[in-house]
Amino acid sequence: MTSPRLVQIGVIGAAHGVRGEVRVKAFTADPTSLKAYKPVTTADGARAFTVAALRRLKDDMVVVRFKGVDTREQAEALNGVGLFTPREALPPAEDEDEFYWADLIGLRVEDMSGAVVGEVASVQNFGADDLLELRLAGSRRTVYAPFTREVVPVVDVAGGRVVIDPPEGLFDEPAEGPPA
Structure with a gap:
């Protein structure tokens, strides 16, 4: 169980x-x-x-x-x-633009062309704005994306996906070595 x-x-x-x-x-x-x-x-x-x-x-x-x-x-x-x-135990969402953060965990993340880039690992808020933590496909690495309508224009809980228009550099590999 x-x-x-x-x-x-x-x-x-x-x-x-x-x-x-x-x-x-x-x-x-x-x-x-x-x-x-x-x-x-x-x-x-x-x-x-x-x-x-x-x-x-x-x-x-x-x-x-x-x-x-x-x-x-x-x-x-x-x-x-x-x-x-x-x-x-929570009441259902009242409209299609309303959802619980818990409903987002595990959703497939697609880019604007429909390619799968990963899945939602968590939703965080460290004091400023909401962030989606994305686990990149085929990797253990995660990145944070701003959870705004501009960056995440589609949230389709019923379809099991979110669509992301990633800011430039979001998926770039981190630089090696100590910070300059």
Whole structure:
């Protein structure tokens, strides 16, 4: 049996008060929807959490009390723990231009002529813009491509592919030796 594809829907932050509550940064469109996923798990599925109470704090932040977490010390031990749910538990996309990052992983990457150049290894955001990490065909090497409509004009989840118009030099081999 294969494990379900998990999607991160939040991350636990600092303890809030002395009764086991924690701050949670939600990655869902509506942060209060975290309570709808029963239960949420860690990335490896080893630990499950059930929301006992939840209230909005601000923007994408909520205060959560999980069943079985009753003290500040227990809450502090959870700081930094990611919260995941199976992809199948998430609502369907509302239109064809909407998708979950998890839906992109493993999609075939084609250039503008239709030639296969690799597959999507991951989607990242290091603080500026979203990036597609592409594993190049026939290689273990990966490159990052800006995930913009200009560079990735076609996302066809149903067809299992994305089309890329790569910026010049994206697929060039890295230079050998130390940087100049």
